[in-house]
Amino acid sequence: MVMVTTGGSSLKDDIMRLYQPVHLLVGTPGRILDLAKKGVCILKDCSMLVMDEADKLLSPEFQPSIEQLIQFLPGTRQILMFSATFPVTVRDFKDRYLRKPYVINLMDELTLKGITQYYAFVEERQKVHCLNTLFSKLQINQSIIFCNSVNRVELLAKKITELGYSCFYIHAKMLQDHRNRVFHDFRNGACRNLVCTDLFTRGIDIQAVNVVINFDFPKNSETYLHRVGRSGRFGHLGLAVNLITYEDRFNLYRIEQELGTEIKQIPPHIDQAIYCR
Template structure:
């Protein structure tokens, strides 16, 4: 059958004429069709380019980072004995990963490997790990990950026992979260309450502070904690001492029922069990403490009379390769007197203790951290969590009275698996304390040799 253009065969075999507007396409229809094709081609091209950009950006974002020089110092298995996880394994926000790598973190330390994934599930944690093994990042990273930056309410509180540790912890949070739009505030006693009140009128997502000040702001109704779903307690053993525990427990009463509590410390007192049973629900217990002292710290004692101590210290300064040192005394008066003696001997020296003005303490802490001075004399105020990587020598000018204080003092050197040296000046009265602390910590404090090999604390 002749089926010319414009006709279709009918069932009866008679040709039927199609409607004219369907049969003949005018210039307008052709133009519209071409435009549709062009649009479709453009959309497909845009999709292809976008997917290629996404693929390349997923590979290139790391290359754009300002990563600090690699730390080539020797590290002990306190931080190297990991399962081999990477930070990217935890599905963290890209912006948070950028902050982690730009802070110089390469891969998680053992305490970070154990804590981060559990904290991200919302579970309570009781974590025990040595000083200087990365505990701060172990709770800061999940805290920053879980904050909704579009919700301008306090979502995380980090409690610490001292003002210096509050400033340091907030600084770590700011550095890790520098690519996130998260507002971080520090509040501690000894600073202007009015300034804190004014600051809380602005958005705050993460609050770092000491228990008394945070509780004071909560009681006044200025610090609204009804949306705060995570409470972190760093140096938890100190926060559960008689000095702080009542404030901490009152503060928990201001949090919502679905709050998550994370406790981190190197040592835990007996009181922690009662606290855990009362406030933590199905908590995970992480214990990475097969031994208490850091593997990288070599410990010596020098047997001296009280009147020989300054002379002995002078000898140590002349013989040791000190990058930075922290020297501990048992009282505020002795801190100032010793700092004066060290300066008279011709060595650069700062001092810090609890009776100084907060602004002065902040200045000393900041300058010492930035390397403005080689030696710092201090009281036990400075034993908690203070992380100054350059410190490779700790000297107990006065021997501490208990093993817990000793552990925290010597933990100021050998940070993050590096090598360090602890030298203890022991008098006749200290000999029993030395023996007791060795037994309680399961460690050995050896007599100081005439020459100390630099390789054991400078590698």
């Protein structure tokens, strides 16, 4: 029997269902941990833990629950981790909890080759004005604009629309079907600009996207690479513009060092040949 449980489902119903033999339990870490702590979900004979989107499950929000959950599993358990990104949190977890693991990499390596990268020093209140200037001066085929929170994505998308530009947005709190539909329409050229959180990353393999704008600068090099980098097989020209506040300056320097790349100050004029075919 397969059982699905999440934080929003009825705890009483879950407890009743667990009186039957369950062969496969699919759920969110917090709810499964809650059931295990109550003694109704017995995991001592559970031989396998599968972590889908392991990078998300090892974010500060979920990692404590995952680590507590492992304590309920037998010492002989096997852990399978699936992830589109491989940040330090995933590597550290792998080293601590997996014994002699096999690592299978099915992803193309991301590269910054062919991407011209600039930064613009701005105050927070100047960001929308700066973005408007970029829209008017750049030859944008399609652009992706990254923010660091769901709330900022929605606010910025509204501002861009008010400025008279076509704009879609995607973030983690939207239903998966809705996100898929927006992404499909954007990929098919229905809109020129897409505002999103890091939900939409893993290298931008949309040929028409020639400009990436970090409206909010990322905190680490892994996120930067996944926002700006491209799969090597595409050999794509592109432009990345980073809006940098005073608080971002150390992250800018560190990301340059860690990725071995150069992010230059944006010049008054940008040659279209470096980002347009």
